[in-house]
Amino acid sequence: MPTYTGTALYLxxxxxxxxxxxxxxxxxxxxxxxxxxxxxxxxxxxxxxxKDGTASGTFLDQTGGTAATxxxxxxxxxxxxxxxxxxxxxxxxxxxxxxxxxVTTRDMTVxxxxxxxxxxxxxxxxxxxxxxxx
Amino acid sequence: MTGxxxxxxxxxxxxxxxxxxxxxxxxxxxxxxxxxxxxxxxVIFQHSAGGDENLTKSxxxxxxxxxxxxxxxxxxxxxxxxxxxxxxxxxTLTVTGYTNFWTARQQDFRIGELTxxxxxxxxxxxxxxxRIGE
Numbered sequence: 403m404p405t406y407t408g409t410a411l412y413l414x415x416x417x418x419x420x421x422x423x424x425x426x427x428x429x430x431x432x433x434x435x436x437x438x439x440x441x442x443x444x445x446x447x448x449x450x451x452x453k454d455g456t457a458s459g460t461f462l463d464q465t466g467g468t469a470a471t472x473x474x475x476x477x478x479x480x481x482x483x484x485x486x487x488x489x490x491x492x493x494x495x496x497x498x499x500x501x502x503x504x505v506t507t508r509d510m511t512v513x514x515x516x517x518x519x520x521x522x523x524x525x526x527x528x529x530x531x532x533x534x535x536x
Numbered sequence: 537m538t539g540x541x542x543x544x545x546x547x548x549x550x551x552x553x554x555x556x557x558x559x560x561x562x563x564x565x566x567x568x569x570x571x572x573x574x575x576x577x578x579v580i581f582q583h584s585a586g587g588d589e590n591l592t593k594s595x596x597x598x599x600x601x602x603x604x605x606x607x608x609x610x611x612x613x614x615x616x617x618x619x620x621x622x623x624x625x626x627x628t629l630t631v632t633g634y635t636n637f638w639t640a641r642q643q644d645f646r647i648g649e650l651t652x653x654x655x656x657x658x659x660x661x662x663x664x665x666x667r668i669g670e
Contacts, residue, residue, distance in 0.1 A: 409593065423592045462592055465635075517591075517637070517669075 410491035413459065415503075415524075416483025420473050423462040425519070427487065429499075431455035431530065455526035457485060457503065463510065463518040474510065477522045481505045485524050488535060498535045502528035540597055540634060541583075544668055547629035547636065548581055548601065557619045560612065561605060570606070576657070577607030577616055584663060595634075596669040604645055604661025613658040624664050631668050638667035 413421035421427075434451035461473050486500035503524040511519045538546075545567060552565045563570065563578030570578050586599035603624065605616030621641060629636040641662040649657040 421593065423594055425591055462594075515638070515640075 406490055408489070410489075412486075412488035412492035412496075414484075414486045415477065415505075416481065418476060420459075420461070420476070423464060423473070424459055425462065426460040427457070428459075429455065429457045429487070431526075453529070455501065455530060456506075457487075457524040457526070459522050461520045461522070463520045473522070474508065474520050477505045477508050477520075479505050479508050482527065485526075492535050494535055496535045498533050499530060500533075501526050501530040538632075540595065540631075540668065543631050543633060544597065544599065544629070544636075544666065545581075547631040548603075548624075548666070551623050551627065551629050552579055552581065552603070552620065554623060557616065557623055560616045560619060563606075577605055577609070577612050579616065579620065579661075580604055580606055580659075586665075589667075594670040596667070597634075598638075598665065598667045600642065601664050601666060602645055602661060603664055604659045606657060606659050608655055608657055610656075610658045610660075613660040617660040617662070620661055629666065629668075634668040634670055636666065636668050638665065640665055 411421050411424065411427060413424060413427055431453065432455065433453050435448040436451055437446055438449040439446040463474055464472065482502065482504045484500050485503040488496050488498050490496045504527050505522060506525045507523040509521040549565055557579060561577050561579045563575045565579045568580065568582045570580060581601050581603045584600045584602045587597060589596040589598050603620050605613040605620065607613035607616065624639055625641045627639055629639055642665050643663040645661045645663060647659045649659060651657060
């Protein structure tokens with residue numbers, strides 16, 4: 403299977419596609435563990451606890467817009483909805499991932515001589531579903 | 537179909553082809569080179585560097601143009617250069633299908649060209665960065 407870039411990324415939050423002006427998108431998932439070793443154990447052993455995850459995206463902000471059309475206005479901290487991403491796009495059989503997520507941070511950097519960037523972070527709130535587009 | 541290069545150059549030409557410039561640059565506004573025997577003074581704009589930025593899915597271009605006055609009178613070249621600057625620096629070009637979100641002078645440009653018959657021709661202007669996005 404060949405490698406691929408992010409040009410085809412499909413990304414949506416709360417039903418709105420937001421990938422048009424993305425520059426970078428990343429997800430991070432982890433499994434909580436606790437130390438289960440004791441007594442005369444020679445090696446530590448662990449027990450799994452809860453899964454967790456976050457996502458983050460960097461976007462170029464666009465002028466104007468409302469909550470329905472502008473990324474910045476849509477991704478208010480505390481906003482909750484389905485975060486869905488297809489790294490290879492959303493054509494039939496492309497991998498599809500989605501999770502309920504909450505916007506935790508919304509950062510904007512305005513540069514005099516460069517484009518304005520918005521960075522959005524999400525906290526997963528539920529299980530990720532890894533599937534494929536029909 | 538007209539592409540972004542030609543569309544941007546049309547916008548640049550239109551920005552320069554105003555009375556404030558052409559009242560002094562009576563030889564006209566020309567792309568890359570003026571026709572042989574064009575009378576001085578005139579204005580030349582010429583692509584110098586840059587191209588597509590490939591930052592997001594939306595097409596975005598960042599290009600640098602030399603825009604200069606050409607005259608056999610030094611002060612006239614300088615005066616026209618100032619009018620070019622008024623027309624372009626931190627101004628907005630109208631580019632069909634794109635938004636011009638940055639136009640600014642980056643560097644100055646000045647050379648003297650001695651013709652075969654011993655006349656000094658002055659080229660005075662600047663390098664202008666122009667950025668457009670879909």
